[in-house]
Amino acid sequence: MAQSAVLPEKGSKARRHFSRIQQIIEEYGATESALIPILQKVQDEYRYLPEEILTFVATALDLPPATVYGVATFYAQFSLEPKGKHIIKCCDGTACHVRKNQTIINAINQRLGLAPDKKTTDDHRFTFEIVSCIGACALAPAVVIDGHVYGQTTAQAMVEAIDKIEEADKAEDAQ
Amino acid sequence: MTPFAKLNSPTELDALKRKAISAIQGCATRVLVCGGTGCMANGGPAVLDALQKALEKHEVPVRADIMREEDEDAITIGYSGCPGYCQVGPIVRILPADYFYVQVKPEDADDIVTQTVMNGKPVDRLLFKDENNSYAKRDDLPFYKDQVNVVLADCGVIEPGDIRDYIARDGYRALAEALFGLTPEAVVAEVTESGLRGRGGAGFSTGRKWGFTQVVQSAKKYVVCNADEGDPGAFMDESIMEGNPHALLEGMAIAGYAIGADEGYIYVRAEYPLAISRLRTAISQAEQAGLLGDRILGGPFSFHIHIKEGAGAFVCGEETALISSIEGQRGMPRPKPPFPANSGLWGKPTVVNNVETFANVSKIILNGAEWFRSFGIERSPGTKVFALTGDVVNTGLIEVPMGTTLGDVVFKIGGGIRTGRPFKAVQIGGPSGACLTEEHLDLPLDYDSLKSVGAMVGSGGLVVMDDSTCMVEIARFFMSFTQKESCGKCVLCREGTKRMLDILTRIVSGKGKVEDISLLEELALTVRDGSLCGLGKSAPNPVISTLKHFRDEYLAHIVDGVCPAGECESFKAYSIVSEKCKGCGLCAKKCPVNAISGELKSPYVIDATLCTRCGVCAEVCKFDAVVLS
Ligand SMILES: Cc1cc2nc3c(=O)[nH]c(=O)nc-3n(C[C@H](O)[C@H](O)[C@H](O)COP(=O)(O)O)c2cc1C
Ligand code: FES
Numbered sequence: 001m002a003q004s005a006v007l008p009e010k011g012s013k014a015r016r017h018f019s020r021i022q023q024i025i026e027e028y029g030a031t032e033s034a035l036i037p038i039l040q041k042v043q044d045e046y047r048y049l050p051e052e053i054l055t056f057v058a059t060a061l062d063l064p065p066a067t068v069y070g071v072a073t074f075y076a077q078f079s080l081e082p083k084g085k086h087i088i089k090c091c092d093g094t095a096c097h098v099r100k101n102q103t104i105i106n107a108i109n110q111r112l113g114l115a116p117d118k119k120t121t122d123d124h125r126f127t128f129e130i131v132s133c134i135g136a137c138a139l140a141p142a143v144v145i146d147g148h149v150y151g152q153t154t155a156q157a158m159v160e161a162i163d164k165i166e167e168a169d170k171a172e173d174a175q
Numbered sequence: 176m177t178p179f180a181k182l183n184s185p186t187e188l189d190a191l192k193r194k195a196i197s198a199i200q201g202c203a204t205r206v207l208v209c210g211g212t213g214c215m216a217n218g219g220p221a222v223l224d225a226l227q228k229a230l231e232k233h234e235v236p237v238r239a240d241i242m243r244e245e246d247e248d249a250i251t252i253g254y255s256g257c258p259g260y261c262q263v264g265p266i267v268r269i270l271p272a273d274y275f276y277v278q279v280k281p282e283d284a285d286d287i288v289t290q291t292v293m294n295g296k297p298v299d300r301l302l303f304k305d306e307n308n309s310y311a312k313r314d315d316l317p318f319y320k321d322q323v324n325v326v327l328a329d330c331g332v333i334e335p336g337d338i339r340d341y342i343a344r345d346g347y348r349a350l351a352e353a354l355f356g357l358t359p360e361a362v363v364a365e366v367t368e369s370g371l372r373g374r375g376g377a378g379f380s381t382g383r384k385w386g387f388t389q390v391v392q393s394a395k396k397y398v399v400c401n402a403d404e405g406d407p408g409a410f411m412d413e414s415i416m417e418g419n420p421h422a423l424l425e426g427m428a429i430a431g432y433a434i435g436a437d438e439g440y441i442y443v444r445a446e447y448p449l450a451i452s453r454l455r456t457a458i459s460q461a462e463q464a465g466l467l468g469d470r471i472l473g474g475p476f477s478f479h480i481h482i483k484e485g486a487g488a489f490v491c492g493e494e495t496a497l498i499s500s501i502e503g504q505r506g507m508p509r510p511k512p513p514f515p516a517n518s519g520l521w522g523k524p525t526v527v528n529n530v531e532t533f534a535n536v537s538k539i540i541l542n543g544a545e546w547f548r549s550f551g552i553e554r555s556p557g558t559k560v561f562a563l564t565g566d567v568v569n570t571g572l573i574e575v576p577m578g579t580t581l582g583d584v585v586f587k588i589g590g591g592i593r594t595g596r597p598f599k600a601v602q603i604g605g606p607s608g609a610c611l612t613e614e615h616l617d618l619p620l621d622y623d624s625l626k627s628v629g630a631m632v633g634s635g636g637l638v639v640m641d642d643s644t645c646m647v648e649i650a651r652f653f654m655s656f657t658q659k660e661s662c663g664k665c666v667l668c669r670e671g672t673k674r675m676l677d678i679l680t681r682i683v684s685g686k687g688k689v690e691d692i693s694l695l696e697e698l699a700l701t702v703r704d705g706s707l708c709g710l711g712k713s714a715p716n717p718v719i720s721t722l723k724h725f726r727d728e729y730l731a732h733i734v735d736g737v738c739p740a741g742e743c744e745s746f747k748a749y750s751i752v753s754e755k756c757k758g759c760g761l762c763a764k765k766c767p768v769n770a771i772s773g774e775l776k777s778p779y780v781i782d783a784t785l786c787t788r789c790g791v792c793a794e795v796c797k798f799d800a801v802v803l804s
Contacts, residue, residue: 032502036486036503037483070505074662075486075506076487077445077485092407094408094564094565094653096407098640099565099566132405132407132489132656133407134212134446135212135410135450137408137409138570138571138572139217139261139264139570140565142216152217
């Protein structure tokens with residue numbers, strides 16, 4: 001395979017990264033149809049898609065980097081910027097919207113000091129995203145924090161949940 | 176989970192079925208905790224955990240495996256699929272007595288075990304109640320009384336995590352009958368005869384679609400299941416995959432046999448992690464049991480199913496975009512023709528069907544086309560699952576015969592409006608759909624009736640709205656959704672949706688002009704007629720239908736400067752409640768535009784002509800004296 005040309009120096013941290021990526025590529029197979037699953041797996045591990053990894057994946061799959069970049073920017077799931085440690089997703093699907101979820105969105109943004117064009121806190125602790133429908137519509141409004149679904153939730157409950165996570169994090173950091 | 180022995184013939188499947196029935200029916204009690212996304216979010220796992228602990232404490236023997244008969248008194252406990260009534264979750268069902276417990280908390284576990292499991296009596300306080308009655312059994316509940324369950328019949332009764340539970344309820348018998356008793360042509364003929372129409376939106380005849388693909392000569396063909404369920408507010412496909420994943424797998428395998436394909440893909444949206452994990456378990460169990468994979472049931476037919484996770488793009492629900500996405504590309508739609516039947520996945524003949532469509536197939540093969548046609552109406556036979564959400568009392572999944580009226584769904588099953596305010600509209604079909612109003616309450620819900628009023632079944636999301644929902648805002652909400660999701664390939668959809676969104680945003684922010692209405696109408700028709708794929712063609716629907724039914728509301732925003740529903744922020748004004756105001760002057764000090772005046776120790780006032788509605792005053796007021804109305 002041609003990717004050896006882009007491999008960073010032996011023993012470097014970057015090289016260790018790339019060997020992990022190489023493992024992922026081998027697991028799914030170096031074909032175009034495996035591109036999306038490969039990027040999903042990479043994002044699982046890094047919480048985003050670092051640019052140099054996109055180039056590496058392109059070379060390994062024998063695709064133009066523009067194609068890989070095109071796929072990475074097409075799908076909402078992929079992020080080219082580092083995401084926070086905790087991911088909060090507020091559903092803004094129809095069912096949640098008509099149950100007036102805007103107050104929840106406002107409260108979370110305010111609590112975290114975020115805005116529609118600023119999705120991750122400066123300390124990279126939280127990323128707040130608006131998604132459309134997580135399939136808990138009967139329990140609207142719904143919010144997902146780190147994979148846990150909160151149904152029929154309120155602005156206050158969300159602020160409290162964030163407080164709790166932050167406290168736990170800080171206790172952990174202090175140790 | 177114990178590995179499942181490979182079944183080598185239909186006779187062996189039958190034997191396993193008999194064994195499973197006797198084992199499961201011989202079981203004194205089955206405790207089923209709802210394991211759907213809704214109840215899992217509402218505390219289902221804690222309830223299951225508490226029940227297991229209570230069983231242990233009271234030394235009730237529990238079967239490690241649902242089929243272990245050694246201990247006759249032993250009971251089973253596990254997750255079922257979603258019984259539909261998410262509103263009252265977490266739900267616990269006790270079989271065979273069929274007690275239906277609602278809003279169960281971990282603290283209730285002890286009573287469930289001592290009273291119901293050990294003594295066979297219901298726990299009264301956990302039964303569903305309305306003003307007059309308390310209901311012990313599921314089918315007596317007002318929510319279920321008018322429902323007819325075909326697709327969801329096994330959802331909530333079986334454990335999706337164990338294939339033998341499905342087999343005990345005739346699972347995979349349709350596949351065995353098709354493989355060993357019917358020609359592929361006969362399968363296609365039966366499905367065509369049943370009148371089954373695609374449940375994913377357009378309502379095309381499933382049998383005819385299979386027929387087109389069957390006659391194309393090709394060594395390789397594919398079956399693709401569209402489980403992208405992009406309509407925000409719809410979750411029936413999710414529930415089927417979570418609650419009865421084998422029904423989908425069996426339907427796909429039958430389709431594979433009918434069209435001559437040996438490989439299938441399920442394209443599931445990534446937002447459904449639970450459905451994906453249940454599907455993976457189901458595929459692996461079916462492969463072990465010889466019901467999927469090479470040489471199914473020892474016969475010549477092989478069929479492999481793979482899962483592809485979506486990556487968050489609504490347009491990938493469109494079948495050609497979905498195919499591009501499985502191939503690893505940007506999910507852009509392709510012009511049709513060629514149709515997937517001729518050139519689909521990797522250029523091979525492909526059948527694409529929706530989850531619910533496939534889930535109907537085994538029932539049709541088992542019970543016959545005639546039986547299927549006994550549900551619903553002539554041109555739309557069968558049932559339809561709808562996701563009933565919004566401002567309605569009973570939210571959840573419902574299944575009714577095609578042709579049930581909108582009024583029956585909202586008022587009989589849904590129980591009317593939750594807030595006690597007047598009913599205003601139902602949005603059907605999501606971002607591609609339309610609004611139905613009071614005048615449509617007698618309208619039968621089926622493909623053709625809905626089409627005749629400019630709406631569509633779509634995926635089956637029904638979002639009920641009361642009079643506090645602004646219809647212009649709803650139109651803007653959907654337009655912002657489709658605008659974001661437009662893939663950008665064709666100009667009309669890419670630019671047209673943007674301009675429509677601009678206009679709608681202008682109207683809801685109080686800056687609309689009278690010409691905007693005709694401009695919107697013109698744009699809507701152009702985008703509808705000129706877009707490449709269904710996304711653009713249907714994007715104007717919410718605008719067209721709200722303009723038709725709620726034109727007054729648009730005019731009120733533009734001409735009278737009011738939002739009749741009282742929802743749009745821009746039409747609200749801040750004011751100070753003089754009884755609450757202590758006259759501290761903090762708001763006046765913080766107001767960035769000096770719109771607040773007054774004297775210390777007496778109530779302050781806001782000058783509406785200067786106010787920019789930034790909301791700082793409301794935030795800083797310690798006495799909640801600043802209100803928005
Ligand atoms: C923008 C757009 C989104 C769609 N989303 C879905 C979807 O989420 N699920 C689905 O089954 N069909 C969806 N469809 C319809 C599919 O293109 C296709 O018609 C359907 O999967 C065929 O299956 P059926 O005949 O069983 O309904 C969508 C169509 C369009 C234009
Ligand atoms: S609309 Fe919010 S979960 Fe479906």
